[in-house]
Structure formats: C-alpha cells, structure tokens
Amino acid sequence: xASSTHASASVAEPRALDARRVGVALFRVVRRYPFPCLVTLxxxxxxxxxxxxxxxxxxxxxxxxxADRLQGPNSTYWMGTxxxxxxxxxxxxxxxxASLGVSVTSVALGVVVATAVGLVSGALGGWFxxxxxxxVDMLMAFPGLIIVISLTAFFGTSVSLLVVVIAIxxxxxxxxxxxxxxxxxxSQPYIEAARTIGATTPRIIVRHILPNALPPIMVIxxxxxxxxxxxxxxxxxxxxxxxxxxxxxxxxxGAEARIHMIEQPWLxxxxxxxxxxxxxxxxxxxxxxxxxxxxxxxxAG
Amino acid sequence: MRGYxxxxxxxxxLTLFGISLIVAGVMRTLPxxxxxxxxAEAFYNDAEKERLREELGLEAPFIxxxxxxxxxxxxxxxxxxxxxxxxxxxxxxxxxDVTLELAFLGLIxxxxxxxxxxxxxxxxxxxxxxxxxxSIAVFALAIPGFWLxxxxxxFGAKWFTWSPPxxxxxxxxxxxxxxxxxxxxxxxxxxxxxxxxxxxxxTALLDVLRQDYMLTARAKGLSRVMLLRRHALRNSLIPFxxxxxxxxxxxxxxxxxxxxxxxxxxxxxxLLDGIANRDYIVVQAVNVWIAGAVILxxxxxxxxxxxxxxxxxxxS
Numbered sequence: 293x294a295s296s297t298h299a300s301a302s303v304a305e306p307r308a309l310d311a312r313r314v315g316v317a318l319f320r321v322v323r324r325y326p327f328p329c330l331v332t333l334x335x336x337x338x339x340x341x342x343x344x345x346x347x348x349x350x351x352x353x354x355x356x357x358x359a360d361r362l363q364g365p366n367s368t369y370w371m372g373t374x375x376x377x378x379x380x381x382x383x384x385x386x387x388x389x390a391s392l393g394v395s396v397t398s399v400a401l402g403v404v405v406a407t408a409v410g411l412v413s414g415a416l417g418g419w420f421x422x423x424x425x426x427x428v429d430m431l432m433a434f435p436g437l438i439i440v441i442s443l444t445a446f447f448g449t450s451v452s453l454l455v456v457v458i459a460i461x462x463x464x465x466x467x468x469x470x471x472x473x474x475x476x477x478x479s480q481p482y483i484e485a486a487r488t489i490g491a492t493t494p495r496i497i498v499r500h501i502l503p504n505a506l507p508p509i510m511v512i513x514x515x516x517x518x519x520x521x522x523x524x525x526x527x528x529x530x531x532x533x534x535x536x537x538x539x540x541x542x543x544x545x546g547a548e549a550r551i552h553m554i555e556q557p558w559l560x561x562x563x564x565x566x567x568x569x570x571x572x573x574x575x576x577x578x579x580x581x582x583x584x585x586x587x588x589x590x591x592a593g
Numbered sequence: 594m595r596g597y598x599x600x601x602x603x604x605x606x607l608t609l610f611g612i613s614l615i616v617a618g619v620m621r622t623l624p625x626x627x628x629x630x631x632x633a634e635a636f637y638n639d640a641e642k643e644r645l646r647e648e649l650g651l652e653a654p655f656i657x658x659x660x661x662x663x664x665x666x667x668x669x670x671x672x673x674x675x676x677x678x679x680x681x682x683x684x685x686x687x688x689x690d691v692t693l694e695l696a697f698l699g700l701i702x703x704x705x706x707x708x709x710x711x712x713x714x715x716x717x718x719x720x721x722x723x724x725x726x727x728s729i730a731v732f733a734l735a736i737p738g739f740w741l742x743x744x745x746x747x748f749g750a751k752w753f754t755w756s757p758p759x760x761x762x763x764x765x766x767x768x769x770x771x772x773x774x775x776x777x778x779x780x781x782x783x784x785x786x787x788x789x790x791x792x793x794x795x796t797a798l799l800d801v802l803r804q805d806y807m808l809t810a811r812a813k814g815l816s817r818v819m820l821l822r823r824h825a826l827r828n829s830l831i832p833f834x835x836x837x838x839x840x841x842x843x844x845x846x847x848x849x850x851x852x853x854x855x856x857x858x859x860x861x862x863x864l865l866d867g868i869a870n871r872d873y874i875v876v877q878a879v880n881v882w883i884a885g886a887v888i889l890x891x892x893x894x895x896x897x898x899x900x901x902x903x904x905x906x907x908x909s
Contacts, residue, residue: 429608430615433884433891435846438864442876443619445868522737526850529739530865545743547853553747560747564740572735579731 328580335573338566342388351379353386354537362556371562374544375552380559383539384566390540392570394455394533395520402459403513406466411505413467414474415497424467431464436523444532454533458523462516469512473505480504507585514578518571525567541567597899605892612884613666617659620873645675671878676870681878684863689882691859694764694771695779695851696844700837702783703790710787711794712821715802726791733788738847741781742854749777757855778855782847786840793836797829804828831901838894842887 322329341348350370357377364372371380413424436458443457477483478501486496527533528542536543543549544563553560629642637645653661665672671681707730714726749755757777762770801807802825810824849861860879867875 426608426611429604430612430884433608433612433842433887434880435842435883435887437846437849438880438883441849441868442864442880446620446871446873446876518735525737526739529737529850530853532868542739545740550743550746553743554750557747557751560740560743564737564744567737567740568735571737572731575731575735 325580328576331573331576334569335577338388338570338573339392341385342392345382345385345389349379349382349385351382353378353382353539355379362552362559364556364558372556372558374549374556374559380544380562383544384541384562386539387541387544387563388566388570390451390534390538391521391524391528391542391567394451394458394524395517398455398458398524399462399513399516399520401455402462403466403509403516405459406463407470407502407505407509409463410467410470411474411497411501414471415478415493415501421471424471428464428467428471431460432468434461436461436519437526440523440527441530441532444527449532449535451534454524454527458520461523462520466509466512466516470505470509473508474501477501477504507581511578511582511585514574514581518574518578521567521571521574598896601892601895605888609881609885609888610663612888613663613881614659616877616880616884617662618655620877621655621658648672666878666881671881672874674867674875675872681875684875685860685878685882688858688860688863690763691761691857692845692848692852692861694775695782695848695857695859696841698775698779699782699786699844699848700840702780703786706783706787707790707794710791711798712826714791714795715798716821718799723795726795730788730791730795733785734792735788736785738782738785739850739854741785742778742851745777745781746854759856761856761858774855774857778851778857782844782851785847786844789840789843790833790836794829794833797832798825800832801825801828831898834894834897834901838891841890842883845883845886 345353355378357373359377360369360373361375361377362373363369366372369379369381371384374380374383409424413421439461440454440457443460444454447453474497483496483500486500491499524533525540525542525545528540529546531543531546533542534540541563545560549559662672669682671685673679674681674684677684710726710729714723717723746756758770758774761774764771764775807820807824810820815823845861848859849864851857852859852861853865860882864876864879866872867879
C-alpha cells in the first residue's frame with residue numbers, strides 16, 4: 293500500500309467495489325506464484341467446462357453416429373469419436389462433470405466427518421481417543437480402491453453410494469491429520485487461558501481449536517480431491533463406478549473401450565489426460581496452500 | 594525392546610480381529626436374501642441352496658457365525674468359493690506370489706528411481722536439479738496407473754507391434770518368461786510409486802541436513818560424501834521406511850489394476866472375479882488377507898524403527 297493518504301481515502305469508499313485494488317492484489321499474487329495460478333486457471337477451465345457441459349458441449353453425449361465412428365481429432369470432432377461415433381470432447385466434458393461431482397462431494401463429506409471425529413478425539417483424549425485410534429488403524433489397513441470396489445459391487449453401483457464409499461476410504465487419513473492438529477493446538481497457552489476463564493469443552497473445540505486447526509485440514513482436503521478423482525476413475529475403469537451410458541473418464545479407458553484403442557489410439561489419450569491434469573492441478577494447489585499456511589515447510593516437498 | 598514388540602504385536606492382533614469382525618458384519622448386512630442371490634448366480638437348486646444356507650451359518654446368530662468363521666480361518670480354512678467349490682485359502686496361496694512379486698519389483702524399481710532423485714533434490718535445493726526432480730515426482734503422483742498401463746499396451750501394439758505375452762508362468766517354473774511378462778507392469782508400477790517416495794526422501798533429507806550435528810560434523814572436517822553417507826542418509830532412513838509402510842496398501846490396491854491390464858493371475862484378479870460372481874466368501878477372505886498383509890507390513894516397519902533408532906527402543 294503506497295501512502296497514508298491513499299489508505300485513508302479508501303476508508304471512505306466502499307472497499308468491495310474498488311476494482312482497481314482487487315486487480316492490483318490479484319496481479320501481485322499472480323506475479324509471485326505464477327505456476328499455482330496457472331494451474332488454478334486450468335482447473336477452473338476444466339471445472340467450468342464440465343459444470344456447464346449442457347451449454348458448452350458441441351454435441352449430445354449419447355448421440356450415436358456410426359458413420360463417423362473412430363475418427364481422429366479433426367475440425368468437426370475436436371478429440372475425435374469413439375466406437376459408436378459419439379463425440380469424445382463432449383464425453384470428456386460430461387465425464388468431468390461426473391468425476392468432479394463425485395469427488396468434490398465425497399471429499400466434503402469425508403473431510404467434515406473426519407474433522408469432527410478427529411478434533412473431538414484429539415481434544416478429549418481418554419477412552420474415546422483410544423477407540424477412535426483403533427478404528428483409524430482398521431480403516432488405514434484397507435487400500436481405498438479395495439474398500440470401494442468391494443462395497444459398490446455388493447451394495448449396488450449408485451452414484452450416492454459411490455460418494456459415501458469414497459468418503460469412507462478417505463476417513464482414516466483425515467481423522468489422523470485433524471486429531472494431530474487438535475493435539476498440537478490444544479497444547480497452546482491460549483487454550484489453557486480459555487479453560488481458565490471457564491469456557492466449556494465444546495466451546496473450546498468449536499471456537500478455538502477448529503479455526504486454528506483448519507490450515508492442515510484444508511491442505512489434506514485439497515490433496516484428497518486428487519485422491520478421490522483417482523479412486524473414482526479406477527473404480528469406473530473397473531466397471532463398478534459410474535455406469536454407462538453416462539460418460540466417465542475411468543470407463544472411457546475401460547476394458548470395452550480398450551478393444552478399439554488399437555484402431556484409434558487417440559481414444560486412450562484424452563480421458564487419461566483429463567484425469568492427469570485435474571489431479572496434477574489439485575496436487576500443485578495443495579502444495580501451494582501448504583507453503584502459504586506453513587512457511588517453515590516452504591519448498592519442503 | 595521386548596515390551597515394545599509385545600505391545601505392537603498385541604495391537605496388530607487386535608486390529609486384525611476388529612477388521613475380521615467388521616468385514617463379516619458388512620457381509621452379513623448385504624441387502625436381500627444373500628443365499629437367493631448367490632444361488633441364482635451359481636445356478637444352485639433348492640437342495641444345494643439349503644446346504645449353502647447351513648454351510649454359511651446364515652441362520653445362526655451373528656456371534657456364532659463369526660466365531661465359526663474365525664476358528665476356521667485361524668486354521669487356514671477360509672471356506673469354499675461358491676462357483677468353483679475350490680478352497681479359498683488354497684486359491685489365495687496359489688495367487689499371492691504373483692501379487693507379491695509385482696509389489697516387490699515395483700517397490701525396488703521405485704526405490705532405485707527415488708533414492709538418487711531425492712538425494713540430488715535435497716543437496717541441490719532450489720536449483721534446477723531440485724525443480725526437475727520435484728516435477729518428475731509431482732507428475733508421477735498424478736498419473737493414474739491404469740492410464741499409463743493402457744498407453745503402454747496401446748502404443749506398444751501400435752508402434753512396436755508388441756503385446757504382453759499371454760499365459761502367466763510362475764517365476765520358479767520359467768523365470769525368463771515370467772520376467773518377460775513382469776518387467777513392464779513392474780516398471781510402470783515403480784514409476785508411479787517413485788513419486789511419493791522421492792518427495793518423502795527429499796523432505797527427510799532436508800530435515801536432517803539442517804540439524805546442528807550436521808554443522809558440527811562439517812566443522813570437524815568430514816568430507817561431503819562421508820557426511821552424506823554416515824549422517825544424513827542414515828538419519829533419513831526412518832521416514833523413508835515409514836513411507837514404504839504407508840505405501841503398501843496403495844501398492845496392493847494399485848496391483849489390482851495392473852494385474853487386470855497385464856492379465857496376471859494375482860490376488861487382485863481373484864478379488865475382481867469374486868466381485869463379478871458376487872462370491873462373498875471370496876471377497877471376505879481377500880479383504881481380510883489384504884488388511885492382514887498391511888498390518889503385518891506396518892508391524893515390520895514399527896519393529897524396524899526400534900532397530901534403527903535406539904531412542905524409540907528406550908522411550909517405549
């Protein structure tokens with residue numbers, strides 16, 4: 293901020309409407325962290341394209357057109373067509389809507405539950421903490437993919453079940469991180485001070501521990517978005533995730549599609565590239581968030 | 594050390610018991626009449642259905658059912674697969690070597706890649722070798738294993754008219770054929786796993802390098818190579834071994850996909866077949882086995898801490 297006159301002038305104006313100020317701040321962030329910003333932009337484009345697939349996609353995702361089957365990328369079909377002559381670009385957009393929808397919802401669910409359990413467990417200690425730790429041990433003994441395919445195969449393959457099951461697969465690690473954060477925050481003098489002036493345990497957990505434990509939880513949530521995308525894609529790849537004819541990135545690379553990939557190798561490129569770019573972006577943003585929240589770890593991983 | 598070992602062992606047994614209980618509980622809460630579903634899948638008649646119902650102990654209360662299952666499992670009897678009527682325990686023993694070989698080769702390749710990358714990245718911190726090593730690691734972390742494997746198959750066939758040999762041969766039957774089948778999945782698997790390992794090793798090394806005793810060692814005139822060998826690498830071993838323990842579940846999960854794409858008859862394929870046949874005896878056994886393998890690995894990792902770091906031995 294330049295001078296004191298400038299600062300005092302801005303008090304009089306409504307700050308939120310000061311577009312120039314926002315622009316300057318944005319420019320500074322972009323210049324300081326160019327790569328995370330670029331990645332955020334990529335992710336934003338993938339998210340907007342997928343979320344608005346109904347308006348953006350050039351074709352109907354399920355329109356079969358045998359005359360145009362197995363084409364390579366061209367000006368009519370930007371990413372070519374699949375074995376039924378469906379537009380691959382359109383299906384990648386719709387697949388993204390399914391993938392992102394499932395992973396964002398399951399991460400939200402998993403992280404909220406894990407945070408609640410982990411914070412209470414870390415703050416209370418005692419028998420509850422011991423119990424939670426044993427449960428976490430058990431959850432961590434199952435590979436995420438194994439939990440998800442075992443449960444979806446038996447309980448059916450609905451999208452809402454997929455969300456819940458992926459959330460369960462993320463619980464163990466999430467509880468471990470938030471519990472560690474709660475214990476670390478709980479040993480701070482200000483928690484003792486709050487207790488001294490008579491704050492109740494629920495109040496301390498919600499008002500003091502939760503806000504201070506949020507940074508590591510947000511970092512793990514971002515990393516989990518990538519993990520959830522990978523799990524969802526693997527499960528759909530194996531045929532137990534999002535069911536055809538609905539488009540999904542995983543299924544587009546699955547056994548049925550693989551038959552035609554020798555004939556039209558482009559089919560094997562696009563959905564995988566979409567998964568890779570999305571997961572890569574979430575990981576980079578997760579790393580950037582971690583650096584921002586905890587400068588001691590800057591460039592540590 | 595002894596108390597530490599005993600405590601770890603007890604915890605591992607307790608966890609495995611809890612897991613068996615949960616898996617059995619989940620299997621018992623399957624929607625609908627399980628026997629009807631299973632019988633329809635396996636084309637059983639009414640008499641066979643009755644026998645199945647009795648054999649599974651589904652009429653018995655859960656405690657009794659679980660007790661029977663546990664007693665049998667402890668004797669290595671995990672029941673018979675519904676469709677093939679073969680012993681699930683025997684099937685698993687016959688398939689575990691494929692999965693373990695893939696996991697083992699993958700971890701070795703990942704270590705061969707990640708150790709030099711991690712060391713270079715830590716020593717050349719914030720210079721181009723560091724950025725290069727970290728970029729490789731972040732790339733590896735984000736690439737789905739099944740995509741890499743699919744690309745290898747598709748473009749292998751397209752450009753080199755190469756496809757993985759069919760008909761799996763065990764390593765002790767035909768070592769050469771076995772390695773011909775295994776090298777590519779193991780290499781791709783190793784590339785994927787190297788991402789996390791590189792990151793952890795680099796962080797661990799950086800942590801050690803900024804310790805005061807490193808400065809002392811340098812001050813007393815130790816060469817950089819000795820410094821790295823005697824102090825830095827040894828002290829970063831613990832986080833590195835931890836990551837192999839943490840990664841083991843990922844390895845077993847990832848193995849499913851590689852086994853499927855490269856037609857390797859391991860435990861992962863067995864699970865997929867079990868799921869496709871809705872054979873819950875198989876799924877239950879595989880889940881308990883996988884969890885058991887993970888717990889055993891973590892136990893070995895915990896015990897090796899005690900050997901590597903005397904402080905852990907003493908304090909517990």
